[in-house]
Amino acid sequence: xxxxxxxxxxxxxxxxxxxxxxxxxxxxxxxxxxxxxxxxxxxxxxxxxxxxxxxxxxxxxxxxxxxxxxxxxxxxxxxxxxxxxxxxxxxxxxxxxxxxxxxxxxxxxxxxxxxxxxxxxxxxxxxxxxxxxxxxxxxxxxxxxxxxxxxxxxxxxxxxxxxxxxxxxxxxxxxxxxxxxxxxxxxxxxxxxxxxxxxxxxxxxxxxxxxxxxxxxxxxxxxxxxxxxxxxxxxxxxxxxxxxxxxxxxxxxxxxxxxxxx
Amino acid sequence: xxxxxxxxxxxxxxxxxxxxxxxxxxxxxxxxxxxxxxxxxxxxxxxxxxxxxxxxxxxxxxxxxxxxxxxxxxxxxxxxxxxxxxxxxxxxxxxxxxxxxxxxxxxxxxxxxxxxxxxxxxxxxxxxxxxxxxxxxxxxxxxxxxxxxxxxxxxxxxxxxxxxxxxxxxxxxxxxxxxxxxxxxxxxxxxxxxxxxxxxxxxxxxxxxxxxxxxxxxxxxxxxxxxxxxxxxxxxxxxxxxxxxxxxxxxxxxxxxxxxxxxxxxxxxxxxxxxxxxxxxxxxxxxxxxxxxxxxxxxxxxxxxxx
Numbered sequence: 001x002x003x004x005x006x007x008x009x010x011x012x013x014x015x016x017x018x019x020x021x022x023x024x025x026x027x028x029x030x031x032x033x034x035x036x037x038x039x040x041x042x043x044x045x046x047x048x049x050x051x052x053x054x055x056x057x058x059x060x061x062x063x064x065x066x067x068x069x070x071x072x073x074x075x076x077x078x079x080x081x082x083x084x085x086x087x088x089x090x091x092x093x094x095x096x097x098x099x100x101x102x103x104x105x106x107x108x109x110x111x112x113x114x115x116x117x118x119x120x121x122x123x124x125x126x127x128x129x130x131x132x133x134x135x136x137x138x139x140x141x142x143x144x145x146x147x148x149x150x151x152x153x154x155x156x157x158x159x160x161x162x163x164x165x166x167x168x169x170x171x172x173x174x175x176x177x178x179x180x181x182x183x184x185x186x187x188x189x190x191x192x193x194x195x196x197x198x199x200x201x202x203x204x205x206x207x208x209x210x211x212x213x214x215x216x217x218x219x220x221x222x223x224x225x226x227x228x229x230x231x232x233x234x235x236x237x238x239x240x241x242x243x244x245x246x247x248x249x250x251x252x253x254x255x256x257x258x259x260x261x262x
Numbered sequence: 263x264x265x266x267x268x269x270x271x272x273x274x275x276x277x278x279x280x281x282x283x284x285x286x287x288x289x290x291x292x293x294x295x296x297x298x299x300x301x302x303x304x305x306x307x308x309x310x311x312x313x314x315x316x317x318x319x320x321x322x323x324x325x326x327x328x329x330x331x332x333x334x335x336x337x338x339x340x341x342x343x344x345x346x347x348x349x350x351x352x353x354x355x356x357x358x359x360x361x362x363x364x365x366x367x368x369x370x371x372x373x374x375x376x377x378x379x380x381x382x383x384x385x386x387x388x389x390x391x392x393x394x395x396x397x398x399x400x401x402x403x404x405x406x407x408x409x410x411x412x413x414x415x416x417x418x419x420x421x422x423x424x425x426x427x428x429x430x431x432x433x434x435x436x437x438x439x440x441x442x443x444x445x446x447x448x449x450x451x452x453x454x455x456x457x458x459x460x461x462x463x464x465x466x467x468x469x470x471x472x473x474x475x476x477x478x479x480x481x482x483x484x485x486x487x488x489x490x491x492x493x494x495x496x497x498x499x500x501x502x503x504x505x506x507x508x509x510x511x512x513x514x515x516x517x518x519x520x521x522x523x524x525x526x527x528x529x530x531x532x533x534x535x536x537x538x539x540x541x542x543x544x545x546x547x548x549x550x551x552x553x554x555x556x557x558x559x560x561x562x563x564x565x566x567x568x569x
Contacts, residue, residue: 008372012384015369019391019445022402025412029405038411078283081276089277098277101284103555107495109503109547111520115527115540116291122308123294139287142280171273200395203505207527217397224397224510228405236398243394251386 023240030237035230047234056219057235064199064215067130071137072194078138079145079190084175086146087153105143113140114207121208128210136208137198144197145190152186153179192250196243292544299537300330309531334538344539347517348546354433354518355501358440359448362497363490365441366448370489371482373449374456385453392446400439400510407435407511431513439507444500448493455489456482488561495554499547519543 033044051057082102089095105113117136121128156179164174180187202217209218223232271278301310311329338344373384391399406412407429414426429435459482467477505520512518519539526536 004372004375004377007368008375011368012372012376015365015372015445015449016387018365018442019388022399022406022442023391023394025406026398026402036410038405038408038415078280082280085277085280094281098281098284099559100552100555101288102280103558104551105288107499107551107554109500109520109543111503111505111523112540112543115523115536116295117287118527119294119298119533119537120287120291123298123312135287139283142283146280196393200397202397217395220395220397220401221506224401224404228401228408232401233405236395236401239398240394244390247386247390247393 026233027237027240030230030233032230032233038228047230048238050231051234051238054231057216060214060216060219063130063213064217067133067137067213067215068195068198071134071141071198072191074134075138075141075194075198076145076149076187076191078142079194080149080187082142082146083150083153087150088158102143102146105140106147108140110140110201110203111207114204117204118207128208129213132208132210133205133213133215136204137201140201140204141194141197145194148190148193149183149186152183156182192246295537295540298534299334299541300332301534301537302329302331302333303532303534308533310533334534337535338538338542343517344519344522344542347519347522348542350517351502351504351519352546354436354440354516355498355504358437358444358501359494359498361437361441362445362448363494366445366493367452367490369445370449370452370456373453374459381457388446388449388453396443397506399443400507403435403439403442403511404430407438430511431516433512433516435511436508436516436518439511440497440501440504443507444497447496447500451492451496452486452489455486459485488557492554492557495550495557499550499554502547503543 029038029040030047031043031045032040033046034041082098086099086102113136117132117139118128121132126132160182161174161178164178165171169177200217201215202221205215205218206221209215220232220235223229298310301312303309304311369388373381373388376384404411408414409426409428409430411430413429414423417423418426463481463485464477467481468474472480503520504518505524508516508518508521509524512521520543523536523539523543526532526539
């Protein structure tokens with residue numbers, strides 16, 4: 001593909017404007033000092049102060065972070081195992097079932113995942129709280145981790161691991177010392193993706209959370225239902241800022257690594 | 263003998279652990295949903311008559327079978343609300359997918375034609391909104407579309423309209439929300455298939471006398487079809503089950519089946535009916551999901567053989 005035409009430029013400008021305009025407006029108006037969100041009266045950090053003083057937000061943020069850290073780590077480990085299985089073991093009993101269970105959560109509407117986990121927990125008398133939230137997040141983010149890791153694993157040359165085993169490495173040691181360093185960027189990407197999905201999730205969480213395990217997105221959803229508020233604007237802008245800088249830093253790190261490597 | 267068995271087991275752990283996890287927390291819950299959809303509604307906690315316990319003998323098995331009721335499904339069939347919600351979800355998801363393709367394809371095409379050096383940046387710019395909260399992005403539209411929101415203010419300033427329009431709580435807002443949210447899911451697969459097309463194909467077509475449009479229509483579009491199909495599935499299936507978007511942007515008039523499920527569960531507390539709605543959704547979506555999965559699997563096998 002080559003030759004960039006004016007039509008392409010228009011499509012790009014229009015597309016990116018559509019994607020970014022709403023987010024930009026939200027960030028700009030979070031610095032508005034007016035109570036009415038859409039009427040600009042002056043620049044102020046007022047709503048950021050209110051946001052940080054809000055205890056409910058702080059508690060919910062803490063729950064969200066803990067759930068995300070634990071679930072993304074477990075999901076990445078499980079995803080790595082699933083990826084190794086899918087890429088290497090071509091034929092085994094139940095392969096179709098396994099592939100189905102790995103890929104289906106990618107497209108399954110979240111309300112269905114949510115209700116089935118809720119009914120599962122209720123049916124087996126498991127109290128809803130942090131634990132159920134973590135289990136649910138692991139279950140749906142694991143699929144994404146598997147896809148990211150397996151796409152890198154496909155390109156990995158198996159003979160390297162075989163060579164290590166010929167030289168006396170155990171199967172597990174060979175994986176740890178030869179394969180893992182090679183797929184490390186994909187593992188890191190899978191972890192980040194799971195983390196982001198978990199931090200962001202509202203639908204599944206809404207179904208499986210219990211008293212005392214309200215996450216930030218659940219809290220935001222209940223206040224957004226009531227209408228637009230400047231405090232939520234400030235919170236949104238903060239989250240957007242955090243995510244954007246994290247993604248940019250991650251990209252820069254990856255860039256410098258590839259430059260150094262080759 | 264024993265040692266070999268243990269060794270075999272540890273070697274299979276990478277299969278067993280994720281398999282077990284998915285079996286317990288992904289597959290089993292579906293059967294629980296199926297079973298509760300046959301349960302009777304009851305006031306209490308949980309709001310259904312438990313219809314599952316250990317079977318003790320053949321007569322007990324039949325007693326348990328008799329406890330199953332199709333009542334929830336009768337409600338779904340007799341009440342027009344559910345039919346309408348299903349059809350309206352199908353329509354909304356289909357129309358939104360079409361518009362996502364209409365906006366997403368030129369965008370992906372422009373990205374694939376942009377200079378190689380800036381392509382990674384463009385790619386990151388498509389992915390970035392996907393990392394920023396889904397909820398925040400829908401919320402942003404609420405501020406734009408409301409009565410005294412940005413869009414109405416701009417239109418009044420430009421004297422296009424004199425009275426603010428009702429944009430929020432309309433089907434239009436729901437379409438917009440879905441297209442906006444799922445656009446990256448369309449752009450990414452389309453871009454990745456466009457980007458792989460060898461420029462010599464288009465050059466060959468041009469050398470043989472094809473016009474720019476013919477080249478695009480007969481060469482580029484067919485080659486990008488796998489990406490288009492993947493993108494359509496990735497938009498259509500989740501859009502079909504949307505709950506948050508119609509809840510926040512739509513009004514009471516916008517029926518969607520995912521929203522109906524949540525209403526039955528959270529507001530009406532009728533779990534058997536909610537479970538029956540979920541079962542019907544799975545039945546409707548199983549075909550596209552299986553097709554999508556086959557396509558993914560074949561793609562992976564092909565890549566494995568190439569690599």
